[in-house]
Amino acid sequence: MSDKKLHTLTIDPEFRDLIPPLNDDELTMLEESIVANGCESPLIVWNGVIVDGHNRHAICQKHNIPFAVTEKEFSSREDAMLWMLRNQLGRRNLNSYQRGELALKFEPLIASASKKRMLAGKAIDPPQNSAEGSGETRHQIAKIAGVSHDTIKKVKKLSESADEKTKGKLRRGEVTVHKAYTELMQKExxxxxxxxxxxxxxxxxxxxxxxxxxxxxxxxxxxxxxxxxxxxxxxxxxxxxxxAKVETHPVNGMAMLNGAPIHVATPLPDEPDMLPHVMSTLETAAHSFLATVETSLRLMTRGIATPENLRIYEEALLSIADQAHELFKNHVKEIEKR
Ligand SMILES: [Zn+2]
Missing domain, CATH: 3.30.60.130 (Wheat Germ Agglutinin (Isolectin 2); domain 1)
Structure with missing residues (x-):
């Protein structure tokens, strides 16, 4: 980046006219800011030609305010122009019509860049020869403009067929792209x-x-x-x-739905009304336990039902009931301690 001075830069009219001009308010604000604080960021040039900062350049020249410049490298005029487009879209506060209108100006450039990619075998879409250009190009324009594919179509139609009054309203954001497009189509x-x-x-x-x-x-x-x-x-x-409303069960993690337990997360109220829910959960556990006992009983065929085996089995069942009783008594002690 160079020192700040009054550089002599070249203005390329095609480059200058690519970018929509600032409105009067924006221009006044920019001028006031530069006069008060100087030109803070450098202008960007390519071989001495301005690619970013046409407005700042004009203001600095008008008031003899020094500015810095940064050189940027581009492989072609087209590359420089595509960079200008992306730079403007990224920085300016433009509505979707303005974004689409600006991006559409670059349609031939984007189409030729896509064609180059296609020739290099990097195309996303197969080649198409429609009058509107390839799907790849429209996709790229929408992407660069940051609007939907459909909005680009509408903006294109409006920029080709709407009257200047409508375009002015669109640029100022006084009418939406969709509304203006609908009106145009209704009229046509x-x-x-x-x-x-x-x-x-x-x-x-x-x-x-x-x-x-x-x-x-x-x-x-x-x-x-x-x-x-x-x-x-x-x-x-x-x-x-x-x-049907799911009847929530106040035990955390459990609810009954049509007689079957399902998992939910609910708080646990400490109230006497809890009893039906405790009983319901106990019944679910007991039914499930008894069903499994029944299955295990069916497994016990005559061949293994010796008096000794039956005694072991019976003890196991009674021991489980004892364990349940033990859990119950321990829990009651716990509650009494609280
Ligand atoms: Zn109808």
Whole structure:
């Protein structure tokens, strides 16, 4: 980076006009800031040609304010222009129309860069020869602009066909891309009719909306869409009213649903009302225990049912019951200590 002085730099009109101008407020703010604090960040140049800082350059020249410059390397004019685009999009506070409009200016550059990549065998999309350019190019433009693929299509249509008044509103953010696009499409097709897929009625285009995530008219008329959304809402209400509530069990980690225990996380209230829940859990444990005992009894065929084996088995069962009783007594002692 050079020292601050009044450098003599070259302005390339094509480079200068690539970037949308600052509005009056932005320009005034920038000028006031430079006059008060000097030009803080260096201007970026490529072989002495400004690639970033056209406004700052003009202000510094006007007030004789010294500024620094940084040289940047680019392999071609196109590379420099693509860098300028990304740099502006990354720094300026532009709305989606402005971002799309700016990125579309670079369509031929992006298309030729994609073509080079395609020739090098690095293309994401297969080559296409549509009039709108390849899918790869549109994808790249949307990505660079940071807007959806669909928004790029709408911006492209608006920048080609909308009147200057509408474009001004779009640039100032007074109308959304979707609204302006819908109005333009309604106007362009105002004498046409469409047949609704649902009610099969032929209606003027004005009776059809454009879904916000699409760029063509809906296949259903607005009346049908209203009816469908009202029916969907009613169905959702019925569903939420009739869905069985899960009866939560106040033991942490356990609930009963249709007679079966399920795992949930609920707090543990210390209240006499807990008894039915304790009993319910005990019953679940007991049923499960008895079912397993029954299975093990079936395994005990006549061949192994000697008096000695039966005594061992019976003792084991009684011992389990004793252990349960032991757990119970110990827990009662624990509670009494608290
Ligand atoms: Zn309809």
């Amino acid at each position: 097709h105002e004498n046409e009719t469409r047949v609704c897929d649902r009610c099969k009625q032929e209606k003027p285009v004005a009776a059809f909306s454009i879904p916000s995530n699409r760029h063509g008219f809906s296949s259903l008329c607005k009346d049908c869409e209203k009816e469908i959304s009202a029916a969907a809402k009613a169905a959702a209400e019925v569903a939420s009213a009739t869905t």
